[in-house]
Amino acid sequence: GGLATVIPGTGMSAKSDPPTPAVLVPAVGSAPGKVDSIKISKVSSTPVFQNDSSKQVTISFTVDQPCAATVDIHGLECVPQFMGGITVNLSSNVARKLTTKCMPGINNVTWDGRSDSGSMVSNGVYAYRINAVNGGTAAVPYAPSYQSGPVAFTNFVIDTNFCFQANERMQVAYDLQAPAFVMIAVPQKANPVVWGEPRDKGQNVEFYDGRNSMNGSLLYGQFGLNILTQVLPENAIVVKRGGAEFISRLQTE
Numbered sequence: 001g002g003l004a005t006v007i008p009g010t011g012m013s014a015k016s017d018p019p020t021p022a023v024l025v026p027a028v029g030s031a032p033g034k035v036d037s038i039k040i041s042k043v044s045s046t047p048v049f050q051n052d053s054s055k056q057v058t059i060s061f062t063v064d065q066p067c068a069a070t071v072d073i074h075g076l077e078c079v080p081q082f083m084g085g086i087t088v089n090l091s092s093n094v095a096r097k098l099t100t101k102c103m104p105g106i107n108n109v110t111w112d113g114r115s116d117s118g119s120m121v122s123n124g125v126y127a128y129r130i131n132a133v134n135g136g137t138a139a140v141p142y143a144p145s146y147q148s149g150p151v152a153f154t155n156f157v158i159d160t161n162f163c164f165q166a167n168e169r170m171q172v173a174y175d176l177q178a179p180a181f182v183m184i185a186v187p188q189k190a191n192p193v194v195w196g197e198p199r200d201k202g203q204n205v206e207f208y209d210g211r212n213s214m215n216g217s218l219l220y221g222q223f224g225l226n227i228l229t230q231v232l233p234e235n236a237i238v239v240k241r242g243g244a245e246f247i248s249r250l251q252t253e
Contacts, residue, residue: 037064037134037137038063038064038065038067038133038139039139040062040063040069040130040132040141040142041061041062042060042061042062043059043060043061043062043130043142044061045057045059045060045128045235046058046060048179048232048236049179049198049240050111050113050237050238050240050241051240051241051242052241052242055112056110056112056113057110057111057113057237058109058110059071059098059111059128059130060106060107061106061107061130061142062105062106063103063105063107063139065104065134066101066102066103066104066134067102067132067133067134067139068100068102068133068134069099069100069102069109069131069132070097070098070099070130070131070132071097071098071109071129072128072129072130072131073094073095073096073098073111073126073127073128073237074090074092074093074094074126074127074128075090075091075095075124075126076088076089076091076125076127076236077089077091078196079196080195080196084228085148085228086181086196086230088148088233090127094116095115095116095121095126096111096114096121097116098111102132111237113241121239122239123239124238125198125233125236125238126236126237126238127233127235127236127237128235128237129141129142129143129235130142130143142235144233144234146233147234148230148231149230149231150228150230150231151176151177151178151179151229151230151231152176152177152178153174153175153176153177153180153229154174154175155173155174155203156173156174157172157173157174158171158172158225159171159172159173164210164211164219164220165218169208169209170193170208170209170210171206171207172184172193172205172207172225173203173204173205173206174203174204174227175202175204176199176200176202176204176229177201178201178231178232179198179199179201179231179238180198180199180229180230181196181197181198181199181229181230181231181232182194182197182198182227182228183196183226183227183228183229183230184225184226184227184228185225186219186223186224186225186226187226189212189223190213191210191211191219191223192213193206193208193225194206198236200238
């Protein structure tokens with residue numbers, strides 16, 4: 001994590017001291033599924049974040065023989081811990097079941113962010129699992145367990161030209177080397193800037209109004225910020241649509 005000292009009202013940008021080096025931990029999960037003869041491998045999804053500009057997510061995988069594949073998309077419960085870190089639990093409910101006939105090689109299925117009933121799923125983190133069958137032969141499902149680890153970040157910059165008492169928000173920017181859960185907060189206080197939310201690779205910007213999440217009181221004087229990052233599950237899809245997009249789609253249903 002990193003630590004920065006913020007001096008409100010100075011009109012200066014403050015950079016954090018060089019953070020403790022964070023190692024980008026490659027997504028680690030189950031080995032490529034292998035069974036009697038069906039093998040599921042080279043699994044990926046693009047994009048990881050389904051937002052206003054990305055209407056569909058493409059899930060790609062390779063099989064070594066003709067088969068029928070099922071992709072189950074589950075919701076994930078992601079619970080931030082007070083001392084840092086995220087607990088990830090897979091819901092037993094399937095939000096969407098996708099099926100496809102596969103030929104040897106690369107196969108793709110697309111998800112439009114809707115449930116089996118045709119309604120849009122809520123914003124949040126989801127995970128997919130893949131199974132394949134060919135007659136009486138079934139593959140070991142692609143169902144990776146979650147392996148936590150830090151994600152490297154750079155350019156953690158705080159714009160100190162703000163005044164909470166004048167209803168001016170503080171801006172915090174940073175770059176992620178991979179999608180991650182992000183926690184930024186005043187140490188040892190209930191003052192989170194962002195708390196366990198998924199963020200995409202590249203530059204991210206957060207805004208904070210200085211209010212305590214418990215009692216609504218404002219921060220005064222100098223304070224520090226800590227940032228912690230934790231890798232997303234390797235099979236994660238993040239649905240994150242804006243309000244206008246969400247309302248527009250509801251009106252067309």
